[in-house]
Amino acid sequence: MTEASAAASVSQSVERIYRAESGRILASLIGLLGDFDVAEEALQDAFTTALERWPADGVPAQPRAWLVGTGRHKGLDRLRRAKRGSEKLAELQRSLPDATADAATTTGEDDSAIPDERLRLVFTCCHPALAPESQVALTLKTVCGLSTEEIARAFLAPVPTVAQRLVRAKTKIRDAGIPYEVPSVDQLPGRFDAVLAVIYLVFNEGYTATSGDELVRRDLCNEAIRLARMVRELLPDRAEATGLLALMLLHHSRRDARETPSGDLVLLEEQDRHQWNQAEIREGLALVRSAVAASEAGPYTIQAGIAAVHAQAPTAAATDWRQIASLYQLLQRLQPSPVVDLNHAVAVAMADGPEAGLRLLDGIESSGTLPRYHLLPAARGELLRRLGRAGEAADAYRAALALVKLEPERRFLEHRLAQVLPSV
Secondary structure (H helix, E strand, C coil): CCHHHHHHHHHHHHHHHHHHHHHHHHHHHHHHHCCHHHHHHHHHHHHHHHHHHHHHHCCCCCHHHHHHHHHHHHHHHHHHHHCCCHHHHHHHHHHCCCCCCCHHHHCCCCCCCCCCHHHHHHHHHCCCCCCHHHHHHHHHHHCCCCCHHHHHHHHCCCHHHHHHHHHHHHHHHHHHCCCCCCCCHHHCHHHHHHHHHHHHHHHHHHHCCCCECCCCCHHHHHHHHHHHHHHHHHCCCCHHHHHHHHHHHHHHCCHHHCECCCCCECCHHHCCHHHCCHHHHHHHHHHHHHHHHHCCCCHHHHHHHHHHHHHHCCCCCCCCHHHHHHHHHHHHHHCCCHHHHHHHHHHHHHHHCHHHHHHHHHHHHHHCCCCCCCHHHHHHHHHHHHCCCHHHHHHHHHHHHCCCCEHHHHHHHHHHHHHHCCCC
C-alpha cells in the first residue's frame, strides 16, 4: 500500500470512528477535565493527532481508549497554557489515571449504577438548575454532536437563539459547580422529561437528517434506541419511557424501505412493507400495549399508537386514517405544537379528502407558526397535486424547495415539481 493510500485508509477509519464514538469520547473527556469547552477542544485535538500519527503508527487496537487518553493530555495542556484553574488542574492531575491505565479505566467505565459515559452526560446536561430548553440543547450539542443549526431546526428556533442558550448553559454548569454525575434515584424524576426529550430529538435527527446527502443517520437512531432501553431499565415504572422506546422501534422498523438503493426518498404509502423489520414491529407493538396498560397515555405513547396503526396496516390503502386523525387530536390537547397540527391536517386529508386537509393547512399557514418549515408547503403541494391544481401545486413545491436542506428531500420535491409542470 502506498503512503497516499495508507493515509486515505486511515482518514476513512478516523471519520468512521468519529461518527460512531465521538459522543462517548466527549462524555469521557468532560468527566475527566470537568469543563465542556476544554473537552470539546481536546476532542478535536485528539482526532487531529490521530490523522497525523495513525498513518505511520497504525490504528490502535482500542481507538476510543487512545483518543480519550490523547484528548486528556491535550486538554491538560490547554489548561496549562491558559494559566487558569491551577488548583483544579492540580486536583485533576492527582485524580486522573496514569498513561498506562487500561481501556476501561481510561474511558471512564466502572461498576456504578449506569456504567455508560454518554448517559451520564445526558443526566448531567439535564440538571434542573438549567432551563428546560438549555438542558435539551446542551445535550444534543455535546452528547450527540449535532450542530447548532440542527438543534435550531429541532426547536424551530433561530440559530442565534440556540447559540445563546448553549453558552448560558455551559456557563451555568461551570459557575454553579454542577457535578458530573448520575443523580440519585430520588432525583431522577426531576430530569426524566428532559432526558426523554433529548433521546426523542436525537432519534428524529437520525430518522430524517436536517441537512446533507443522507436521509437516515442510522448511528443516531441506534444510539437513541440504546439510550432509551437503558432509561427504561432505570425507571421501569415510567410508562412514557416504554412509549418512547416503542415509538422509535416502530419508526426504525421502516428504515430499509424509506429510501431507494440510490438514496432517494420513498413515501410511507409507496414503501414495500415486506422490507419492514418484523422483529422490531413485534417488540414495538408489545411495548405500546404495555405503556397503554400501565397508565394514562402520554405524548410518546400516543405517537407510538399512531406508528402502531401504520405498522399493523397490511397495505397503505388499508390504513385507518380516521383513527390516526383522532390520535393526533388527542396529542394536540396533551402536547400542542404546530408540527402536530401539520401532521393532524395530513391525517384528515387522508381520511376526509384533500380539501379538508387544505383548510387546516390554511389555518396553520395564517398563524405564522411554521414560517421556514419546508414540510408545510410540501404538504400543501401534495394535496394540491391530488386535486389536479397543478399551477398552485408547482408554487407550493417551489416554496418548499427554497427551504429544504436535505438532498434526498430536495430530489423528491424536484421530481414532484416536474410532475405538475406542463410538458414541453
